[in-house]
Amino acid sequence: MEPSGKTILLVEDNKLNQKLMESSLRRFGFLIELASNGLEAIEKYEVEPERFSLIIMDIMMPVMDGLEATRQIRIFEQARNLRVPIIALTANTFNADRERCLSYGMDDYLAKPLNIELLAQSFRNLGIIK
Numbered sequence: 001m002e003p004s005g006k007t008i009l010l011v012e013d014n015k016l017n018q019k020l021m022e023s024s025l026r027r028f029g030f031l032i033e034l035a036s037n038g039l040e041a042i043e044k045y046e047v048e049p050e051r052f053s054l055i056i057m058d059i060m061m062p063v064m065d066g067l068e069a070t071r072q073i074r075i076f077e078q079a080r081n082l083r084v085p086i087i088a089l090t091a092n093t094f095n096a097d098r099e100r101c102l103s104y105g106m107d108d109y110l111a112k113p114l115n116i117e118l119l120a121q122s123f124r125n126l127g128i129i130k
């Protein structure tokens with residue numbers, strides 16, 4: 001895998017998880033912008049949507065959860081003809097939750113702790129890496 005220089009918006013409220021995920025994502029050569037909850041994610045994305053190649057979104061967060069943030073991002077994008085890939089990240093791996101994430105406009109769904117091979121596979125499926 002070669003450095004991509006693309007920026008990922010990593011949305012996660014847990015500081016330790018942020019650090020772990022950041023180091024995993026750096027291995028792919030991505031630049032990382034952090035947000036600690038859904039509202040912060042929306043604010044960062046909507047100021048400069050073209051800056052981000054991907055959003056990795058935790059589901060359970062204070063202030064605004066990942067599902068609601070995704071719903072609002074998709075509404076924002078509709079009028080502008082944009083669509084950033086969003087990968088949900090959650091401790092909950094039941095299939096019903098996967099369907100729920102997809103119904104809110106997420107593109108994929110990964111369980112915590114992050115498995116680097118599954119992450120790479122998801123990136124390939126979404127065309128983020130080759």
Ligand SMILES: [Mg+2]
Binds near residue numbers: 012013058059060061
């Ligand atoms: Mg969380």
